[in-house]
Amino acid sequence: MAKEKKLVESITARDEDFAQWYTDVVREAKLCDYSGVKGCLNYLPNGYAIWENIQSNLDKRFKETGVENVYLPVLIPESLLQKEKDHIEGFAPEVAWVTHGGTEELQERFCIRPTSETLFCDVWSKTVQSYRDLPKVWNQWCSVLRWEKTTRPFLRSREFLWQEGHTIHATYEEAEERTLLMRDVYKNFVEEDLAIPLVTGKKTPSEKFAGAQDTYTIEALMHDGKALQSGTSHFFGNAFADAFDIKYSDKNNELHSVYETSWGLSTRIIGAIIMVHGDDSGLVLPPHIAPVQTRVVPIAQHKEGVLEKAEELLANLKAAGYRVEIDKSEKSPGWKFSEQEMLGIPTRIEIGPKDIENNQVVVVRRDTREKIVVSLEEITEKLTEILETIQKDMYRKAKAFLDSHIHTVLTMEDMVKTAQEETGFIKAMWCGDEACEETIKEQTGGVTSRCIPEEEEHLSDVCVCCGKPAKHMVYWGKAY
Amino acid sequence: MAKEKKLVESITARDEDFAQWYTDVVREAKLCDYSGVKGCLNYLPNGYAIWENIQSNLDKRFKETGVENVYLPVLIPESLLQKEKDHIEGFAPEVAWVTHGGTEELQERFCIRPTSETLFCDVWSKTVQSYRDLPKVWNQWCSVLRWEKTTRPFLRSREFLWQEGHTIHATYEEAEERTLLMRDVYKNFVEEDLAIPLVTGKKTPSEKFAGAQDTYTIEALMHDGKALQSGTSHFFGNAFADAFDIKYSDKNNELHSVYETSWGLSTRIIGAIIMVHGDDSGLVLPPHIAPVQTRVVPIAQHKEGVLEKAEELLANLKAAGYRVEIDKSEKSPGWKFSEQEMLGIPTRIEIGPKDIENNQVVVVRRDTREKIVVSLEEITEKLTEILETIQKDMYRKAKAFLDSHIHTVLTMEDMVKTAQEETGFIKAMWCGDEACEETIKEQTGGVTSRCIPEEEEHLSDVCVCCGKPAKHMVYWGKAY
Structure with a gap:
């Protein structure tokens, strides 16, 4: 323990x-x-x-x-x-x-x-x-x-x-x-x-x-x-x-x-x-790239028939081409859930005596913790759909985060304020002079030019730093 | 040229x-x-x-x-x-x-x-x-x-x-x-x-x-x-x-x-x-491991319909899961054949106007040069069979070569003679003493112990070199 x-x-x-x-x-x-x-x-x-x-x-x-x-x-x-x-x-x-x-x-x-x-x-x-x-x-x-x-x-x-x-x-x-x-x-x-x-x-x-x-x-x-x-x-x-x-x-x-x-x-x-x-429970892996896409967790595995049914499920999922494993350890289900979450495995499938009675399993999504009851007959088919939904939802969530962390600034004052108060990318015009990149870096405590996008927006006519004519719109940000 | x-x-x-x-x-x-x-x-x-x-x-x-x-x-x-x-x-x-x-x-x-x-x-x-x-x-x-x-x-x-x-x-x-x-x-x-x-x-x-x-x-x-x-x-x-x-x-x-x-x-x-x-024409690759398993070679490719049909064949073979490519270069068929042989591609498929007329192709094995006429309908299926036959025949041929190059010797005189006159492995008894390995190496011009097999044969009671009691049967040979 x-x-x-x-x-x-x-x-x-x-x-x-x-x-x-x-x-x-x-x-x-x-x-x-x-x-x-x-x-x-x-x-x-x-x-x-x-x-x-x-x-x-x-x-x-x-x-x-x-x-x-x-x-x-x-x-x-x-x-x-x-x-x-x-x-x-x-x-x-x-x-x-x-x-x-x-x-x-x-x-x-x-x-x-x-x-x-x-x-x-x-x-x-x-x-x-x-x-x-x-x-x-x-x-x-x-x-x-x-x-x-x-x-x-x-x-x-x-x-x-x-x-x-x-x-x-x-x-x-x-x-x-x-x-x-x-x-x-x-x-x-x-x-x-x-x-x-x-x-x-x-x-x-x-x-x-x-x-x-x-x-x-x-x-x-x-x-x-x-x-x-x-x-x-x-x-x-x-x-x-x-x-x-x-x-x-x-x-x-x-x-x-x-x-x-x-x-x-x-x-x-x-x-x-x-x-x-990732989140407070650990890693969250996108299904397309996760080494293991689902982990089968038998509930009350000492009860008759549970492990057999769980193994049967595992074999069916493997045969259907999923990357899948089973946790048959002596740990409690709660600990098993924590470990699966820490490893970022996109789904776990819980199967216990009641599930077997009802000819069903419970699929739990790693990203949202949503529980989805699926009949045993449909699971090999349905799991693809669930994994694809997770994949799409993970992208959507990250995209919403990205979009809400892009700030537009027109003045140096705003640039410095945004760098202090916000996180994320900052869009601002630039004259093309390396000296302005240096000034921005110094005054913002480390914001650097990340890239000039393919489709530049015209935010203003002048460089956010020196006020001379702007050549490009640049994404700026603190970086790893 | x-x-x-x-x-x-x-x-x-x-x-x-x-x-x-x-x-x-x-x-x-x-x-x-x-x-x-x-x-x-x-x-x-x-x-x-x-x-x-x-x-x-x-x-x-x-x-x-x-x-x-x-x-x-x-x-x-x-x-x-x-x-x-x-x-x-x-x-x-x-x-x-x-x-x-x-x-x-x-x-x-x-x-x-x-x-x-x-x-x-x-x-x-x-x-x-x-x-x-x-x-x-x-x-x-x-x-x-x-x-x-x-x-x-x-x-x-x-x-x-x-x-x-x-x-x-x-x-x-x-x-x-x-x-x-x-x-x-x-x-x-x-x-x-x-x-x-x-x-x-x-x-x-x-x-x-x-x-x-x-x-x-x-x-x-x-x-x-x-x-x-x-x-x-x-x-x-x-x-x-x-x-x-x-x-x-x-x-x-x-x-x-x-x-x-x-x-x-x-x-x-x-x-x-x-x-x-490998042989005098170059590399010969086993089908299981060959990066390309077959190369389609259009014959008289300037004639109407030949290239189209060859491309269609290529697409069908690809769709069936074969590793396949086509040689559409301006070189003569003879040169194309030589190149395919040099690269060791296990088969080539020749397709020309006459083949198209007869609804067939000619598969040529790299290992034996055997020509096999196959109907266009059957080729995607038949090719697996041909490649598997090549794989097996290549092993069989190499096994026959190996078997005919294992010599048994009982005396040092025989050991030296065999090392001079024959190539391949030499089976002989050994006492377990490193000094005998050294002596054998010197007297044979470089024959070393390769391994003690899992199933040792009892060739004689004594070491081929020193005549003391033998502990093991050893495979000897000159090695890279």
Whole structure:
């Protein structure tokens, strides 16, 4: 009993201390923990299973657009990392260096990949010759390492898991199209399968990826009103192609530089799932991505016939293709409910002697706690409908939260006041000058430009900060 | 035309120079290539797609036995690697050391994981307390790095992809059972899905994994008569548990050490697929694991209706669940055939004006080149049958080759003669003394003990080498 008691006591209320609540959920749902390697995480079975579902879902979407998977080395020679100047400036301060192999000191240092643009370019510079070799649309699922000072589960750690797509194309237009296509793939995946509504757009130059011409981002809003950059798609123009001398000959035998893109989404997104959907009872997982969609909980399981019927139900649900499990432990139903809720399993199915008598089960939704009585004959069919309703309702709820946390400001005074009194995104006009971004950040205590949306609204003619003519409408916000 | 010509000219005959043939197939089938990072490979789309199919197939088999996937850090602190003495002795000479993070020199060095026993033990030493926490049956798909001096595609490289399973158990028996279960999972997978027959058994002490009490192995025979260790399953007893202090309290609150296992299979197995099944026309992939199972090749595709009909066929096959593609390029049918054969695609389906007239297609098997005329109505059904026949025939052929390359010897003279004149496995009795293994290796020019099979035959009473009483029958062979 001591252990069970701990389970419930140890969760901080979400609105009391959001950061502590987050840490508690990650720990109690056993998603990941700090490893003995400073700054690195152990991705435990419950957390990794979410990542596996994200991987298989996203990988399918990638392949439908013609993506091929590859795997390039974990090490990058220092000379290779240095070929593109903006890129090395961005990454050199935060890479880990390998200096010895076995007992030998190496002639050239290698870094552990912080991202792999340089490796992909190196392969292509040696193998691409003709327009017939184009495009290359490659992706790899791997881990990368950046020597971060602070660690927060899923949100920031030295090593994290991600996919990094890299592509080269014959024309500017085709590469730009791919950049936007992958932003859309991310957007559709996150909205449809993770039930997380997004604000999307282009990064301002100061927030771009090191070496990119344009960075497109999808930004989600956490329950504490902070933004989380959840996936990015970069258009490089010819920058890497020129640095790495990747040229192709066209049909007339004329040489041209290729155009490049890259795009990535990481285990960070698991942090978004927790912080968008979770509540005071723990994790709430969207059915599309939940490793377990329903947990069968026998009630009064010592009574004759209950366990048999529960096992029969389990087998039927499994056969119907659901991801399902049963809790046959000796714990009381109340404790079993708490555990299922902590793990965020979208539904539980209660089945006890009375239910069996009435030829029914009780489905309890994790998101709303609504109880739905379903006949045993209909459950394998009906459960799909319930899970789909949960998926849609979770999105709708998060969308309503997002919409009610977007504020429009026209003056700097308003900007500062809104940043102090409200949470969420702030829409405001901007002149395009990095100095104004700096001023806003300072005066608001950390509000940064999140993105310039595809469809800009004309809020006013002038920059909210300096009053000079406005170039763009920008979404601003405090961010993770 | 120059490029097409190259395709065919560049393959060395398999029986003329096996090593060169292997390199040629890897290159021309575009499976992988040497990267700019010395000793590391680029796994290209055609090669990585095979690995993806291996992963999903094997992962499903793992999960059916209760395996949970996790991900632990790529870095191991030096002090952690040193905790188990045999283990550090085995691996220290071949790891890469990280000494700097960003611009700072680290207080303690980290190595890039060569294998992760120490990390898994570290997690468990901090989290396992009670018998209720056992067993842990964990696995991770990742890359590992060992500072090898030589590189051969898939067979030996500094970084390679693999899965490493690690488990802990309350009892000796349960851990031993898991060790054998995973050997069986490997064996069934490799025989059923890769169509590669095996010799299996226990390693002699000199060939065991660093730190293991017993190592079980699956050994395949390549077409050149050399063995390839294709997967291993290790039983550690309490060795790591004691070094890492992993103890659990039983129902009576008494403390015990846990028992541990680990098991791994790597991209090396792709080398086995190539070297067991490949021929002078290139790769031959088993249908169960082939990324593409059939390629539709339109004949006289400029003629009216041919391409339409071919596309219709492609769509039907796709809808029926086959992994299928079409070659609509401007190349001649002969060149298209050569390319499909080089890539090892198990079947091609030829469809031309005459076929359409007769409402039929011609299916050509990659393994036997047999042509099978099938009516258009029946093709979606019939193809499954053809692919299954290919799968079985490939296994049968490889099994006949294996069986005809197992030699029994009773004297050292015979051992040396057989090693000189024949290729394949040699069965001979052994006294259990490492000195005899050394003598055999020297006198035969490199024959080593491959394994002690589960069912030993009694060939004679005495060791083939020293004449002292024999303890075991051993499979010997030259190995990759």
